[in-house]
Amino acid sequence: MATLCENCPLRKQPLFVGMSESDVQTMQKFKVGELSVDPGTPLLIEGSNSPQLFTALRGMAIRYKTTADGRRQVVNFVFPGDFIGLQSGLMNEMSHSVEARSKMTLCVFNRSELFSFFKSHPERAFDITWLAAVEEHFLGEALTTVGQRTAKQSLAWALLRIFERGRMIGLVRNRAMDLPFRQQDIADALGLSLVHTNKTLGHLRESQLVNWSDGQLTINDTEKLAAVAGVETDLVPRRPLM
Amino acid sequence: MATLCENCPLRKQPLFVGMSESDVQTMQKFKVGELSVDPGTPLLIEGSNSPQLFTALRGMAIRYKTTADGRRQVVNFVFPGDFIGLQSGLMNEMSHSVEARSKMTLCVFNRSELFSFFKSHPERAFDITWLAAVEEHFLGEALTTVGQRTAKQSLAWALLRIFERGRMIGLVRNRAMDLPFRQQDIADALGLSLVHTNKTLGHLRESQLVNWSDGQLTINDTEKLAAVAGVETDLVPRRPLM
DNA sequence: CGCGTCGTTGATCCGGGTCAACGGTTGTGG
DNA sequence: CCACAACCGTTGACCCGGATCAACGACGCG
Numbered sequence: 001m002a003t004l005c006e007n008c009p010l011r012k013q014p015l016f017v018g019m020s021e022s023d024v025q026t027m028q029k030f031k032v033g034e035l036s037v038d039p040g041t042p043l044l045i046e047g048s049n050s051p052q053l054f055t056a057l058r059g060m061a062i063r064y065k066t067t068a069d070g071r072r073q074v075v076n077f078v079f080p081g082d083f084i085g086l087q088s089g090l091m092n093e094m095s096h097s098v099e100a101r102s103k104m105t106l107c108v109f110n111r112s113e114l115f116s117f118f119k120s121h122p123e124r125a126f127d128i129t130w131l132a133a134v135e136e137h138f139l140g141e142a143l144t145t146v147g148q149r150t151a152k153q154s155l156a157w158a159l160l161r162i163f164e165r166g167r168m169i170g171l172v173r174n175r176a177m178d179l180p181f182r183q184q185d186i187a188d189a190l191g192l193s194l195v196h197t198n199k200t201l202g203h204l205r206e207s208q209l210v211n212w213s214d215g216q217l218t219i220n221d222t223e224k225l226a227a228v229a230g231v232e233t234d235l236v237p238r239r240p241l242m
Numbered sequence: 243m244a245t246l247c248e249n250c251p252l253r254k255q256p257l258f259v260g261m262s263e264s265d266v267q268t269m270q271k272f273k274v275g276e277l278s279v280d281p282g283t284p285l286l287i288e289g290s291n292s293p294q295l296f297t298a299l300r301g302m303a304i305r306y307k308t309t310a311d312g313r314r315q316v317v318n319f320v321f322p323g324d325f326i327g328l329q330s331g332l333m334n335e336m337s338h339s340v341e342a343r344s345k346m347t348l349c350v351f352n353r354s355e356l357f358s359f360f361k362s363h364p365e366r367a368f369d370i371t372w373l374a375a376v377e378e379h380f381l382g383e384a385l386t387t388v389g390q391r392t393a394k395q396s397l398a399w400a401l402l403r404i405f406e407r408g409r410m411i412g413l414v415r416n417r418a419m420d421l422p423f424r425q426q427d428i429a430d431a432l433g434l435s436l437v438h439t440n441k442t443l444g445h446l447r448e449s450q451l452v453n454w455s456d457g458q459l460t461i462n463d464t465e466k467l468a469a470v471a472g473v474e475t476d477l478v479p480r481r482p483l484m
Numbered sequence: 485c486g487c488g489t490c491g492t493t494g495a496t497c498c499g500g501g502t503c504a505a506c507g508g509t510t511g512t513g514g
Numbered sequence: 515c516c517a518c519a520a521c522c523g524t525t526g527a528c529c530c531g532g533a534t535c536a537a538c539g540a541c542g543c544g
Contacts (some may be wrong), residue, residue, distance in 0.1 A: 213491090441524085
């Protein structure tokens with residue numbers, strides 16, 4: 001049975017900006033159902049045109065693109081609260097695929113209603129655009145990382161971002177959070193080889209900066225890790241929840 | 243004296259989706275002025291909160307981020323028809339800087355009117371979000387390039403994208419277009435060193451694939467270049483004009 | 485028990501970075 | 515009118531971070 005938006009556990013998390021009571025009602029009406037999937041399930045395919053949009057409610061996924069010669073770029077990670085399928089809703093075509101990495105539950109919306117939704121709910125339309133801007137912000141940072149930083153800096157940046165995101169949605173308990181991704185996923189996100197990613201991860205572990213093993217990510221001192229990454233501990237920007 | 247939206251030379255270009263007569267009137271009312279700048283002029287600064295939004299009418303620019311250790315990532319190039327400053331309008335902070343690379347003319351809009359604009363013109367709000375999705379699409383492709391492709395492929399990809407974009411807005415005459423960027427700009431966009439970019443450019447030139455010199459980019463066979471880049475000659479996606 | 489997936493580690497190689505020097509052009513001031 | 519500096523493109527020599535290749539162990543599953 002589907003979660004009522006009113007009872008949505010995400011809304012309370014510090015990552016998200018407040019929603020008015022009427023926003024909540026609006027989303028409840030827009031929401032047409034809930035979807036549960038197992039790890040490995042493809043949710044959206046690059047180049048396709050899904051009839052549905054999603055908001056991740058529980059679980060994690062990866063967004064990735066595939067090149068002509070078979071290489072893979074992980075473009076972003078999906079966490080609870082992320083909106084999925086916007087491109088398909090606007091440009092009629094996804095520029096990347098989305099694949100679940102853990103068990104997931106997703107809120108489902110109808111793509112065909114998106115335009116009328118924009119007309120009837122301009123504040124929410126504004127928020128959707130805001131989400132797109134947040135995504136653009138992240139991609140710019142990722143591009144800068146892959147283009148300019150060393151493997152060690154990159155890895156520190158990625159794990160720090162993941163961890164901060166997890167913290168903002170209540171996934172971190174006792175300086176640790178569950179992480180269902182594989183090393184290959186991170187490697188493909190950073191444009192590094194699996195082997196080098198593994199070795200660099202080992203170095204970070206030896207330096208007591210990060211411990212990621214058995215599906216658990218532990219970070220004791222985020223400040224120190226940020227220093228290695230070469231970023232100020234600037235926060236993940238707050239955003240609306242759809 | 244400012245160009246009237248009605249007479250806007252960009253609207254006719256094949257890159258842009260059609261605007262209704264009322265859309266044109268709407269933009270005319272939203273537009274508060276025009277700005278002309280010389281090469282090198284900063285238009286927006288990373289981290290700042292500009293009171294103005296722009297649409298590039300003539301000329302080119304670069305969007306870039308700077309890392310703590312002083313390196314620079316060029317995140318995208320700005321061509322006529324690009325909308326600038328959306329992030330600042332939504333998140334109150336730019337995630338990158340924008341700097342003119344040629345003489346430019348820009349249409350100016352007031353950031354403070356953006357929200358009411360969303361309420362009164364939902365179709366145009368939809369189009370703004372569409373633009374954000376196009377940007378996301380591009381950044382994903384750029385990330386894939388920097389993360390997965392070789393220097394030669396990257397360079398071919400970048401020059402091809404620039405050229406196709408130029409073609410779609412009428413900048414290409416006789417298989418050539420003006421390009422005010424420096425080699426350093428392209429290098430910083432692709433995460434390559436200037437030296438290696440220069441040498442790779444030389445190779446492409448020898449292979450008769452690309453000739454970029456004296457501020458002119460010439461490409462005779464885009465198909466062949468696309469093959470080198472490892473992309474299908476997929477088009478630059480059409481988009482709205484703000 | 486055998487097979488597929490994922491993490492780990494060592495050996496070797498190479499694409500591209502870094503360093504250095506030079507030439508052409510433009511602009512500026514004496 | 516010329517000296518000089520600043521900027522950009524170009525080219526050669528050398529080196530290193532990370533890719534590639536290869537092999538093995540641990541685990542879960544049919």
